[in-house]
Amino acid sequence: MTNALDILWATLEAVEPVLTPDAWRRLPTESRSVLAASKLFVPGPPAHRIRCPACVTPHMAPIIARPGPAGSTRLFVKCPREARVPITEAHRQTWRGNARSVAQSIAASLNLMGGIRARRSDRVIDCGNLESHGQRVSVYFARALCRRDGHRYAQAIPRSPLPSVVFVPSEIPPDDIWLEPKPLVLALSGNCELSDEALVVNGRIVEQSLAQRVDVRRDPQYLFRRAGDYWDVSFNGSGVIHIDHSVGMTYLALLLAAPYRDVAALDLLVARAGVHPDTIWGGAGEIADEEFLRQIRVRYSDLQTRKDEATKHHDLGTLHRVQQEMDQLAAELGRRMDRRGKPRKQTDAETVRKAVSNAVSRAIDGFKDHLPALRLHLTGAIKSGTVFTYLPEKELDWSL
Numbered sequence: 001m002t003n004a005l006d007i008l009w010a011t012l013e014a015v016e017p018v019l020t021p022d023a024w025r026r027l028p029t030e031s032r033s034v035l036a037a038s039k040l041f042v043p044g045p046p047a048h049r050i051r052c053p054a055c056v057t058p059h060m061a062p063i064i065a066r067p068g069p070a071g072s073t074r075l076f077v078k079c080p081r082e083a084r085v086p087i088t089e090a091h092r093q094t095w096r097g098n099a100r101s102v103a104q105s106i107a108a109s110l111n112l113m114g115g116i117r118a119r120r121s122d123r124v125i126d127c128g129n130l131e132s133h134g135q136r137v138s139v140y141f142a143r144a145l146c147r148r149d150g151h152r153y154a155q156a157i158p159r160s161p162l163p164s165v166v167f168v169p170s171e172i173p174p175d176d177i178w179l180e181p182k183p184l185v186l187a188l189s190g191n192c193e194l195s196d197e198a199l200v201v202n203g204r205i206v207e208q209s210l211a212q213r214v215d216v217r218r219d220p221q222y223l224f225r226r227a228g229d230y231w232d233v234s235f236n237g238s239g240v241i242h243i244d245h246s247v248g249m250t251y252l253a254l255l256l257a258a259p260y261r262d263v264a265a266l267d268l269l270v271a272r273a274g275v276h277p278d279t280i281w282g283g284a285g286e287i288a289d290e291e292f293l294r295q296i297r298v299r300y301s302d303l304q305t306r307k308d309e310a311t312k313h314h315d316l317g318t319l320h321r322v323q324q325e326m327d328q329l330a331a332e333l334g335r336r337m338d339r340r341g342k343p344r345k346q347t348d349a350e351t352v353r354k355a356v357s358n359a360v361s362r363a364i365d366g367f368k369d370h371l372p373a374l375r376l377h378l379t380g381a382i383k384s385g386t387v388f389t390y391l392p393e394k395e396l397d398w399s400l
């Protein structure tokens with residue numbers, strides 16, 4: 001079914017979202033029937049010219065209509081080989097991508113309130129609104145924004161102090177076509193499926209993206225949160241700064257989450273790998289390496305399943321996150337195993353302490369250009385060793 005939807009998205013990204021009779025007839029029968037049954041494509045005006053259906057070597061020919069018997073109409077094209085080639089209505093039927101039907105599917109999938117209303121032809125459609133984090137969010141469907149006149153339609157979307165969501169078929173337009181405040185733009189491609197001849201939009205992606213957006217907009221004084229390849233950080237109302245991801249940033253986030261508590265270097269290492277610390281400490285406080293490795297392997301195969309799932313559904317966001325975690329685990333496994341897959345002997349506390357300590361210092365140093373006040377704060381407040389402790393002078397309300 002992915003194929004059928006890909007045709008829809010590609011068509012809707014054109015200024016005139018119309019498939020010629022020939023293009024429509026080239027689609028697999030199954031795709032045609034589901035796209036027509038779901039009203040995602042509706043019959044458009046008859047074409048004036050089509051490709052001659054009688055010839056192997058294609059040539060385009062105008063359609064000629066002549067009165068036939070009993071008030072009927074006879075249709076044919078002129079062909080240099082066959083003279084007159086009779087055709088049917090189906091031969092000249094064009095099909096139009098139905099933006100309104102897509103907007104209705106968005107409204108139904110997300111339980112939007114307020115009804116569907118076209119703003120500008122069928123290029124921008126108001127799909128209604130939803131409540132998110134106590135705010136009313138307007139949702140729009142807009143298409144062909146990447147075409148030359150796209151900015152005109154982008155700017156027809158009403159400006160509002162609250163975040164709005166704009167769904168596009170598949171092409172995310174450049175950032176500069178929007179007026180401030182910019183909306184949250186989401187592609188339908190990869191986030192929809194056809195179920196019982198209805199287009200269903202994955203509502204979770206909206207919730208997730210909005211949660212991130214709304215939190216950042218609230219502009220917390222103390223923010224330390226990962227967003228994909230980078231971290232959103234603010235300190236004492238500095239405004240949000242993006243810092244590249246590193247292992248040390250993960251350690252810092254774990255420490256900020258546990259002020260005034262001793263956290264073993266090994267626990268930090270393990271928490272980063274996504275394994276619960278309790279499972280790797282033996283009764284006598286020894287590192288149970290075999291068990292640790294087993295846990296990592298279980299986690300890895302779990303990630304592999306999620307990766308396959310995400311690949312199947314073209315869920316690029318999840319795919320990216322899962323791949324990152326798999327890379328981290330693979331690196332962890334590499335450090336802890338020799339070439340024959342046996343645990344290395346020297347995973348002692350000292351090695352771990354050094355590795356974690358270096359990563360933390362590097363991350364703290366990374367703030368020197370953009371957030372020197374945070375660097376100063378962390379340098380003073382983080383005690384490092386085999387045990388790490390975050391000891392701020394007063395407790396700060398970190399958004400993590």
Ligand SMILES: [Zn+2]
Pocket residue numbers: 052053054055059078079080081082085
């Ligand atoms: Zn011909």
